[in-house]
Amino acid sequence: MPGSRDLDPSSSPRALLGAELRHAREKAGLSQEELGQRLFVSGSFIGQLEAGTRRLQAEYARLLDEELGTGDFFSRNRGAAAKSKYPEHFAEAAEAEARATAIREFASMLIPGLLQTPAYARAVCRAYQPTAPDEEIEKRVATRMERTHILDDPTKPLLWAVIDESALRRVTGGPHVMAEALRHIIDLARRSRTIVQVLPFDAGAHPAMQGCVKLMDFTDAPPLAYLEGVGTGRLDDDPATVAEYRFYYEFLAASALSPKKSLALLEAMTQDYDHEEHA
Structure with a gap:
């Protein structure tokens, strides 16, 4: 499971969250395609979450926690990564x-x-x-x-x-x-x-x-x-x-x-x- 501390919004939270997702996925022995199938999304979508090019929505954060056994880590930390100055x-x-x-x-x-x-x-x-x-x-x-x-x-x-x-x-x-x-x-x-x-x-x-x-x-x-x-x-x-x-x-x-x-x-x-x- 990823670390228990919340992600620091001042330290590129999107990139940190993506790195934690990659770590949790690999620890679970899943490929991007395999994890994507469990969330009903493409493997490329998982890759973009890991690379920090996509925002982690609440529904996917909940599903990731369930599939990867990470407690409420992604649900709890997605807020820091979702903040934006844009519409x-x-x-x-x-x-x-x-x-x-x-x-x-x-x-x-x-x-x-x-x-x-x-x-x-x-x-x-x-x-x-x-x-x-x-x-x-x-x-x-x-x-x-x-x-x-x-x-x-x-x-x-x-x-x-x-x-x-x-x-x-x-x-x-x-x-x-x-x-x-x-x-x-x-x-x-x-x-x-x-x-x-x-x-x-x-x-x-x-x-x-x-x-x-x-x-x-x-x-x-x-x-x-x-x-x-x-x-x-x-x-x-x-x-x-x-x-x-x-x-x-x-x-x-x-x-x-x-x-x-x-x-x-x-x-x-x-x-x-x-x-x-x-x-």
Whole structure:
């Protein structure tokens, strides 16, 4: 049985809980697939719990305690690992994003969160919550900007974004905010920190017109797909489903402008927003 002490929230509780799960599983002589069968989940789901890329929900914590004979250890300690600064529907995806080695994202209606500027994020948060106090908006903006720090590393994770032209044409926060937002994307692309492609209007219909798709790869866990809508989100680890969305992403990338032509379009749009602002 894992140690009797509660996990320390200041010491990466998700990672500690995952390590304890792996220890308890191996002590019970079970593979990830075998334990998954007992919980009616996939072996990859158990692997993601052990790697810390998935949150341990209450029902699974209870079942783990029963199957592994760990008393109430996982039920008692899951609370420390479940705390998050993000909305419930996005918390698990945000935490997985921070551990990913590669992120591929298609954005249909707005600039992806990892590429946003504070002013653009502020306009988006205000649109989501038009009656919220300024303090709440600033708190959400700070949380969103904190996510972007994963790009401080010059090489990882790989970030490849395909952005629908509609997201770049929608004037969010005004021409000045849009010009600044596009300059930020251009800077990241010029520094080879991210790959950016624009899916133009003339590409026509495509398989992801109803929402965004985010694919995440990890060194120590199976890949994940995240689908997001208005106030909702779903993280999927089913290999067939992830493969299907990966095909969608590859189709979108093939239909989009090349990185070089995308950069030229972004620069032209930035000039247009500058002229509009001055006018």
